Amino acid sequence: MTVRVRIAPSPTGNLHIGTARTAVFNWLFAHHHGGKFILRIEDTDLERSRPEYTENILAGLRWLGLNWDEGPFFQSQRLDLYKTAVKKLLDQGLAYRCYTTPEELEALRETQKAKGEAPRYDNRHRNLTPEQEAAFQAEGRSFVIRFKIDDDREIVWNDLVRDKMVWRGSDLGGDMVIARASADGIGQPLYNFVVVVDDIDMQITHVIRGEDHIANTAKQILLYEALGAEAPVFAHSPLILNMDGRKLSKRDGVTSISDFQKMGFTAEALVNYMTLLGWSPPDSTQEIFTLEAAAKEFSFDRVNKAGAKFDWAKLDWLNSQYIHNMPVDKLTDLLIPVWQEAGYNVEARERPWLEQLVALIGPSLTRLVEAVEMSKLFFSDTVELSEEGSKQLQQEGASAVLSAILAALENQPEFTEAIAQEIIKQVVKQQNVKKGLVMRSLRVALTGDVHGPDLIQSWLLLNHLGLDKARLNQAISS
DSSP: OOOEEEEEEOOOOOBEEEEEEEHHHHHHHHTTTEEEEEEEEOOOOTTTOOOHHHHHHHHHHHTTOOOOOOOEEGGGGGGHHHHHHHHHHHHHTTTTOOOOHHHHHHHHHHHHTTTTOOOOOOOTTTTHHHHHHHHHHHOOOOOOEEEETTTOOOEEEEEEETEEEEEGGGSSSEEEEEEEOOOOSSOOHHHHHHHHHHHHHTTOOEEEEGGGGGHHHHHHHHHHHHHHTOOEEEEEEEEEEEETBBBGGGSOOOOOOHHHHHTTHHHHHHHHHTTTSSSSSSSTTTTOOOOHHHHHHOOGBBBBBSSSEEEEHHHHHHHHHHHSSOOOOHHHHHHHHHHTTTTTGGSSHHHHHHHHHHHHHHGGGSSTTHHHHHHHHHHOOOOOOOOOHHHHHHHHHHHHHHHHHHHHHTSSSSSHHHHHHHHHHHHHHHHOOOHHHHHHHHHHHHHSSSSSSOOOHHHHHHHHHTTTHHHHHHHHHH
């Protein structure tokens, strides 16, 4: 048997961290077994589905490296398939037209609520006679298609994460609506039905999704059976929780993959972290690995039943590890759009200079967006003095030290790290001051602050642009 799994997001919003983690588990399982990873867009909710959400989903999966083997398939283009399946159930007496009005359903719910009962449909139109149907139609009533659910039926499956699961038909809320009405008799099919029809048609062998779908699974198993198909194997992964143990939501901050990208997380770090949200590798000390490496080890034996808490500090740490170990040329490629977004004139800088800047600030980055502030002084013609910087330039001897450095620069046809070190050494001796005064004053003149990246490398970068002399003159006259 070839393993076939699918990720089936709905384009009613951007790609969510929970959906993306589900996609990760599906991808890992498929690649572990040499199977197929299929992408299906569940866009039957025509009112809420948007093309921009579809594009966000596709772009997010590509960015994460979760490339699919088949698809994307769109449910909105498969309506004839669903209607044929609905008609099959109607013809077999396994589904029926229900003419109950919204007002009648609301009255039923109110009665059940007053009695302290769980809301459920009472199946009142399950066995209508042709005459009764004709009477409802004469009244102008619309209808929905309901699938018959036997209250006494026991639904059992062996979940790859949760082991044996048992539900009763009486727990499923009565006969299930599987399609709305339309002029031709069968209208828009609904989620629980179309997902089964699609999974049968696409020969899905394993359905891997969040635990919030468990109740749907019980209903869907009955539909597989009614449509004459064998149900796939199910695996319900734990939900992603915030640090307080509640389901992660927009109230906790960013939840969409595109927002994580904007916050400066790398795709490799984010997908690595999502892999660890609910799954642990055989070597519990291993925390950093590629998708391909994780796929070799992945199994549901090591997926937890309990919810996985989202830890921002852990994600930041992982991200910093990927950034610090990334080749300079690749990190430069990632930072160029970040600088451009900030309005920096990257095009005016040569590639070797940009890579030298990246080599300088890279070891200090936790998120890519931090490069904007760290690089600001290298893309500005002038610098603003911090409070500490201003105090440093007021120190006795600071102005004379800077004047001596400026004079030494005039006699240098070229500028290297060795020459920079030699100038500092000469000024210390010439001015008869401590090296600390020279270094701190020079740093403030060049960067505006007493703290910052490596001084000599910063000086080299600014000298290449011809900015060091101008800043020294500005500091001397301040």
